[in-house]
Amino acid sequence: MAKTLSFAAVHFTVAFGVGYALTGSVVVGGALALVEPACNTVAYHFHEKVWKRIEARREKPAFSASLRV
Template sequence: MLKTMTFACMHFSIAFGVVYLMTGSVLLGGAVALVEPAVNTVAFYFHEKIWKRHERRKQTALQPLSPILQA
């Protein structure tokens, strides 16, 4: 969860900076910095969970069968 929170802080800062530089609007930069990274952060959290599940399944599939199941 700490990784997700630090990612969110970085993303908020980048989103605000980019939109502010493009528009010159603190209000618009702030609005985009709250909405877009919040959605992205939630998506990233679930992406990590799904990816870890995929890696566990891959590891399980690569393990040899136990001698009892091979008979």
């Protein structure tokens, strides 16, 4: 969870910077910094969970026909 929270902090900062740079508005930059990264942080958390499941499946040994008796 710490990784997700640190990612969120970086993402909020970048989103604000881009929003402010494009519009010159602190309000628009702030709104982007709150909405867009919050959505992406949730998506990232579930993305990580899915990848952990995929990696766990890859680590399981496959049954081989030669092992059957």
